[in-house]
Amino acid sequence: MVASIKPHRDEIGLSDGLMLIDGEWRPAQSGETWSHIHPATGEEVASFPIAGPVDVDSAVRAARRAFDEGPWPRARANERIRVLRRIADLVREHGDELLALQALDNSVPLSFGTIYATSSAFVADVFDHHAGWVDKLAGETLPPYQGGDHMVFTLREPVGVVGAVIPWNAPLLLFAQKVAPALAVGCTIVVKPSEYGTFAVLRLARLIEEAGLPPGVLNIVTGPGEPTGDALISHPMVNKLSFTGSRAVGRKIIAASADGFKRVSLELGGKSPAIVFADADVSSAAAITMGTVTLGLSGQVCLAQTRALVHRDVADDFLGMAEIIGGMVSYGNPFDPAVTASPLINTRQMDRVLGLIAQGQADGARLVCGGTRSEGDLAAGNFVAPTLFTDVSNDMSIAREEIFGPVLSVIPFADEEEAVRIANDTEYGLAATVWTSDIKRAMRMTKAIRAGTIGINGYQLEPHAAFGGYQQSGLGREGGRAAVESYTEIKTVLLPITDEMM
Ligand code: NAP
Numbered sequence: 001m002v003a004s005i006k007p008h009r010d011e012i013g014l015s016d017g018l019m020l021i022d023g024e025w026r027p028a029q030s031g032e033t034w035s036h037i038h039p040a041t042g043e044e045v046a047s048f049p050i051a052g053p054v055d056v057d058s059a060v061r062a063a064r065r066a067f068d069e070g071p072w073p074r075a076r077a078n079e080r081i082r083v084l085r086r087i088a089d090l091v092r093e094h095g096d097e098l099l100a101l102q103a104l105d106n107s108v109p110l111s112f113g114t115i116y117a118t119s120s121a122f123v124a125d126v127f128d129h130h131a132g133w134v135d136k137l138a139g140e141t142l143p144p145y146q147g148g149d150h151m152v153f154t155l156r157e158p159v160g161v162v163g164a165v166i167p168w169n170a171p172l173l174l175f176a177q178k179v180a181p182a183l184a185v186g187c188t189i190v191v192k193p194s195e196y197g198t199f200a201v202l203r204l205a206r207l208i209e210e211a212g213l214p215p216g217v218l219n220i221v222t223g224p225g226e227p228t229g230d231a232l233i234s235h236p237m238v239n240k241l242s243f244t245g246s247r248a249v250g251r252k253i254i255a256a257s258a259d260g261f262k263r264v265s266l267e268l269g270g271k272s273p274a275i276v277f278a279d280a281d282v283s284s285a286a287a288i289t290m291g292t293v294t295l296g297l298s299g300q301v302c303l304a305q306t307r308a309l310v311h312r313d314v315a316d317d318f319l320g321m322a323e324i325i326g327g328m329v330s331y332g333n334p335f336d337p338a339v340t341a342s343p344l345i346n347t348r349q350m351d352r353v354l355g356l357i358a359q360g361q362a363d364g365a366r367l368v369c370g371g372t373r374s375e376g377d378l379a380a381g382n383f384v385a386p387t388l389f390t391d392v393s394n395d396m397s398i399a400r401e402e403i404f405g406p407v408l409s410v411i412p413f414a415d416e417e418e419a420v421r422i423a424n425d426t427e428y429g430l431a432a433t434v435w436t437s438d439i440k441r442a443m444r445m446t447k448a449i450r451a452g453t454i455g456i457n458g459y460q461l462e463p464h465a466a467f468g469g470y471q472q473s474g475l476g477r478e479g480g481r482a483a484v485e486s487y488t489e490i491k492t493v494l495l496p497i498t499d500e501m502m
């Protein structure tokens, strides 16, 4: 049996949650609550309110008032910088507690929090990075066509009330990537976390309150996509929707934006390739690629490298090492330091992953290892054994669908041209890695592949680098200037100096 998570819950002092609306911690008006089931043990963790349309309306109206009349959009730059830096410091101080809450949410193992991209330090750095934008985002002064003393310049103004909807796999990081730029430019915001990633977000919201953010600027409405998310994205007082999640919900966001022409940013999924040439360090390529699909979140990561395109000459070496890594994965209670990977988030997701694995076998791919639900001691959780397929062709569903589980598909290729063709034969375009010792080839591949992030012999995320997708992997970017600008409108100011009209 996986040890109970309840002692950890009690140690943290997690009680039945309330949500944050207009500076007050409240239950839902209906009194309805959602009870969270832990994915590793099947135990009930705790509950939190299900915000209905009335609660969401209060939250949006609070954000609207805070934007139209409140101090935050009008604050001095150094005041906004001070609050964002204080948030970063509080996240660092409470880093372990936040990661523990995340483990109560989605069972991501604490051992994974030592890796920069999944640590509290990264979340803190996102706030620090955006604090730096507060006094640097600027408009432009343009030379006038009409000559003389005409003045033409632009202002960057906050877009207004932001409605953010985030998923459960990295609730702290994905919250920070939306809230930090929105706050930096002076927006107000209503966040709906996933009901599978709520506890860590609620704690982070309390820290943000403690950092001195005025009431109503940040509001959290908890509950599922229906009714909570739906009420937020369709609310007419929201100016911008910022979403991370699946393509299916992404389409609903676009549809909901049509009414009032809300601004939209989307971070969607991927089917990212790792392209491994014969001159690469094949062992590292195999270890890291299999690792991105199995360790930590068990492949429930948007930029997991789920298609390994491997040169025929080194395919056996690659498979050998990938299988070893798969065999080293250790499942169980996320608070156990020996545990290295999570279960799948819920039984629906587990059934979907097992269905796609069965489809891969039916399509003729060869299963090297895994492929089944883990039973015995692990039977109470949603664990699927690390799974490796070879002899995959790129038209099989395991090569086309985002599986969001611990499944790597190995696709052999003969030359660079074929590798590029297979890599780009996808509806997605989030990321890719290129494994080679030839820098010229690495650069040719970087230019040829249509994806938002390219890693060369590995990848490490950075809080200030643009992140996002080509094609159906999204719309817009998070991190860096493009992300900050996406929370603003441009206002052009014309100041004719002569009396001539127009
Ligand atoms: P999801 O089902 O799309 O859910 C994302 C969020 O949308 C959740 O908060 C969800 O609430 C909410 N939602 C669902 N239906 C809604 C509706 N009708 N109106 C408004 N909101 C609604 O995605 P997920 O299963 O949580 O996460 C997996 C997906 O996210 C994958 O496709 C993955 O690639 C993508 N992802 C992308 C990135 C990135 O940065 N590109 C990062 C992480 C994940 P519920 O929880 O109630 O459904």
Ligand code: MG
Residues within 6 Å of the ligand: none
């Ligand atoms: Mg969902």
